[in-house]
Amino acid sequence: MSTLTRPKTDTVATTPGTLRGPARVLLRVHRKALWVAGGLLVIGIGIVVALRIWMAAAKELCADGDMTPCGGPVYQPSYARTSTELYLSDGGTVLLLLAGLIGVFVAGPLIARELESGTFRLAWAQSVSPAHWLAARLAVPAALAVVGLTVLIAVYRWGLWALRGYPYSHLTTWYGSGIFPGTGPALLGFALLAVAVGGLCAVLVRRTLLSMSLTGLVLGTVALGLHKRRYELWPHILRQGRGPQAVSPGDWHLDYGMLTASGHKLYWRDCLDTGTVEDARACMRARGAVTNFTEVHPASHYWPLQLVETGILLALAALAVFAAFRVLRRLHG
Structure with missing residues (x-):
């Protein structure tokens, strides 16, 4: 029992x-x-x-x-x-x-x-x-x-x-x-x-x-x-370009990189281990990068x-x- x-x-x-x-x-x-x-x-x-x-x-x-x-x-x-x-x-x-x-x-x-x-x-x-x-x-x-x-x-x-x-x-x-x-x-x-x-x-x-x-x-x-996975609970926004318009003060910055002509994402982290900043840029260009992008969660995603x-x-x-x-x-x- x-x-x-x-x-x-x-x-x-x-x-x-x-x-x-x-x-x-x-x-x-x-x-x-x-x-x-x-x-x-x-x-x-x-x-x-x-x-x-x-x-x-x-x-x-x-x-x-x-x-x-x-x-x-x-x-x-x-x-x-x-x-x-x-x-x-x-x-x-x-x-x-x-x-x-x-x-x-x-x-x-x-x-x-x-x-x-x-x-x-x-x-x-x-x-x-x-x-x-x-x-x-x-x-x-x-x-x-x-x-x-x-x-x-x-x-x-x-x-x-x-x-x-x-x-x-x-x-x-x-x-x-x-x-x-x-x-x-x-x-x-x-x-x-x-x-x-x-x-x-x-x-x-x-x-x-x-x-x-x-x-x-x-x-x-x-x-x-x-x-660890909170950022994946809602789709993030991809903003193209460089400068203030890419990241607003209230944005949650997730990652950044560059886009190829076909729209494929290349992340800077994949090239940062090549040495200097110029080496990283050369690495991105060699892979076909043309446009900067930033992945963010804006404040409206709260x-x-x-x-x-x-x-x-x-x-x-x-x-x-x-x-x-x-x-x-x-x-x-």
Whole structure:
């Protein structure tokens, strides 16, 4: 008999119509974790607000944050503005880690610890079906994660908004690896995937530390894979020519090279190992290159990339939830 087999009881089983009862018990048992999560939420909001206040109070002679006379040949930003840019440049990564921690918590203290210790039998003996038991442990953290992270996304975008139009800024670009994951719905999709993966790993492994480790490994692999292949989620734009018209300030530059007369792409990276710049140009000419081109994602591709990534994460989350219930049913039945 499986260790997850529901114990027999003389209690009359009544299937609850909602998850209100199990959810209330879950919130009461883990109220300390809720206080910690609330504290992190307040700290995150406080950091962004403090940076905005610090930047607003900094001594600046020009509206763009220049401390030198306006229109002068030297641009010197205030320390508050450069520090704010530096801190916020990794805000998306921090929010991604917070979403991952939610999944790790679901895998360990929320589900696997009860399966490992056997306390789940108490809930199952009180007319709570295994499906309702697992659904409550997935739905409650998922709902709280969506609400909390939505607030943090809004606050983070508000903080980044203060840096718009900042000259010579290169740390807070919309496509930055430390910014993009924390500014849109893709973060919510990752949080839901974290909850789903945590639940699946818990019912599969049924060991607290091992479930938490496996969840972290899976989520880290997904995050790294999306980071490496994000530019492929939406077709890029090819711009021909050389000069300012080839790359705009808000473009995500992917690659560059030259086109042959027939339209075949030749990339500069294939000739850069030939030696000097002149050798590389000679290499390109020898291969028939005639026109420069640049592959970019313009700023208008932000939302398509966000939505496609969100769709992928939600699809993976749905598969993980389905697998978790199937595994629970197989072990229970």
